Amino acid sequence: MGCIQSVRPRPKFYENFTVLDLNTSIDSNPTVIDESSSVVLRYRTPYFRATAQVQVPPVVCKEIWTVGWVQACNQMDFFNYYGQEGISSWELPELRDGRIQAISDSDGVNYPWYGCTTEMYTIVGPTKRSTTLTVSMNDNFSPSVTWSVPTGTTSSPPLLSSIQRDQRFTTWLVAMNETTAEMVLLRTIHWRMRLAIEVDSQKPLGQRARLLEPLTQEQPEILAKNEPIPPNALVKPNANDAQTLNSILSKEDTQNGLYNCYSSQKQVRLEHREFFKRCDKELIKVNNFYSEKLTEANRRLASFGLIALDGSGQGQGGDGCVTANSKAYKRTQRKKTELCKLKMAVGELYLGLVFLQSYQELNYRGFCKITKKYDAKFACEYGLQWRTEKLDTSFIYTERTRCGQMMVRLELEGGNKQKALRRLQVPPRGMEQWKVFTAAFRPVGFAECWLADQLNSLSPLILSLWEMLCFYTAQIGWKDLQDESLDWEKQSKVVPCLIQCFPPWLRFTQCLRCFWDSGHTLHLLNAGKYSTVFVMVTFAGLYNIAKERAASPMEVNAYLYLWAVATCLSVLVTVSWDLRMDWGLLQGNGLLKEELVYSREVYYYAAMLADVLLRISWAINILLAQMKDSAAASTASAVLALLEVLRRSMWNLFRLENEHLKNCEQCRAVRDFEFPSRTVNMPEQFLQEKLMDQDELDNTEPNTSTSHHKPTCLPFRYLRPAVEETNLPIQSPKMEPAPFP
Helix, strand or coil, rough: CCCCCCCCCCCCCHHCCEEEEEEEECCCCCCCEECCCCCCCCCCEECEEEEEEECCCCCCCCCCHHHHHHHHEEEEEEEEEECCCCCEEEEEHHHHCCCCCCCCCCCCCCCCCCCCCCCCCEEEECCCCCCEEEEEECCCCCCEEEECCCCCCCCCCCCCCCCEEEEEEEEEEEEECCCCCCEEEEEEEEEEEEEEECCCCCCCCCCCCCCCEEEEEEEEECCCCCCCHHHHHHCCCCCCHHEEECCCCCHHHHCCHHHHHHHHHHHHHHHHHHHHHHHHHHHHHHHHHHHHHHHHHHHHHHHCCCCCCCCCCCCCCCCECCCCCCHHHHHHHCCCHHHHHHHHHHHHHHHHHHHHHHHHHHHHHHHHHHHHHHHCCCCCCCCHHHHHHHHHCCHHHHHCCCCHHHHHCCCCCCHCCCHHHHHHHCCHHHHHHHHHHHHHHCCCHHHHHHHHHHHHCCCCHHHHHHHHHHHHHHHHCCCCHHHHHCHHHHHHCCHHHHHHHHHHHHHHHHHHEEEEEEEECCCHHHHHHHHHHHHHHHHHHHHHHHCCCCHHHHHHHHHHHHHHHHHHHHHHHHHHHHHHHHHHHHCCCCCCCCCCCCCCCCHHHHHHHHHHHHHHHHHHHHHCCCCCHHHHHHHHHHHHHHHHHHHHHHHHHHHHHHHHHHHHHHHCCCCCCCCCCCCCCHHHHHHHHHCCCCHHHHCCCCCCCCCCCCCCCCCCCCCCCCCCCCCCCCCCCCCCCCCCC
């Protein structure tokens, strides 16, 4: 057994910073418009305000610490419309083009701080006591916009028709060591200021401008998790120095399409946000799955006695390893079979952790690649920002070493690689065929259900094998081979019905077991579907028995009609279940479903029609297979049995397709993969690589792991290295993508 020893590090100085109080708001009063000047229109927006009280621990060294506010502009839309003449806009070119994530909103002197009065507080060490300080800031807009076209002339009447402004900011409460330039993020705030003013140039001065929505601004948001500060938010230039006034677009330019470029910039930003919104959604799914599987593995380790459920390490020795006196180990000493079962369970858990770690690495690399390609395609840094703020702080990254730590606890055979390799060989799947017959006594998986479905289509074959067995054991006089008289009347009439009911009975018990384990009523409905076969077979058998013993026509017809009704009910139920539940069709996209694997829709429609017709033929074959007095019936039964094999083969293709899509949706599989060019035994190969020494790994590939015991083998490395299919909206018609480098 391996062991992990942890040494709790001493808290660093900056970890003792405490934000005692933080208040942020935007004044509720609306924007004030000033038309006192005949040259410019002035307006003043409400103030954004932030106040924080921070407790700084004693500074034991000769260091200078400053606590204050750092602010950056993330978005700037500032357009002044001059009727049909065009527009003027104040812009930040690098921010507009996506070359930077944000730009500093410093006062232009005290970089990176927003201001140097109430906005910052400086502590000179050493100090003997903790220092409680208060820093505050406020910000608003108060620009002047010319009534006429800003070209140095005055037009009469004024041409200004409207003003549109929308800016987003991020404000950080920061503590910085002025000696070492070390920076500590204490809090992160997002806020936004929007403005819309309509101007009627025909009205007299003082009555021209009218404030539109929003009259009240959105209140700031204090983030639960801090965002890192982009590099451009800490250095020159600031937003006031970097913004430029773009030249007026004339009417001719508008006709050439340049005017529309400005109105499309907002749409481009919306497309960027939509892409990363989808990234956030997929990351949440991956995090949830990874967290769930880690919790499950931790619970299984606890059941082995290796760790406690809370991860505290109870039940271990002083070195963190399991001792021979642990209760779990003592219980296994009572019976050798129990010890073997425990060893097998440990091996299965180890193999599961191999795949789980590969799942984590594969998804992390996938997110990195797709965001890097996004940045390269659109010449921006939004992908880098998303990786820094979301991916590198997500569960799949922060807990990336958990699988390796658990695998250390499960090191097998005292480090003997060959024995451990034999222990972890993937068991043969041939045992699944025997598990089908014990469905009522153990949990049922997809493989057992699928195999039992195949037996449902082989009931005529099983019945023929029974008849052949009866023929060769009871109907032939082996002493006198010339006497081949057959007495078919002695054969039981009940056995054929029981044989035809046996395969659906297996699925019936499997459904009941699934309902017992999960509690989902859908399994009861599925069991009801298979019970209709029992009714159909019963009436078919009664009809044949009544016909053979020359019963009254009324009785024969009654059984025939009851069989026909049961057959119609069974066909209706089974066809509906095939299309809706087993194949996942009839859910949109015509009569199909939203996501298809096969290339043409005609395949699905043809399969739907064939399934209906062949289901009817299978129901007829239930009746014909029991008729022994008609050669035509026997021939027809043999032909229909072949058609049922064909139907089942077709059913398998679409059933497995639907199961695979469900697994993809639940993050248990991927849509696209390819096998290596050479033939390999994948389980044996990756397990061999898993057990390689660290020195061997260093000779074969660079080691990027932070843990000596972290497995480097990737069972999924044979997956396609580049993402070929994705639902993420990377490009829209209004975007101008840059070519890949």
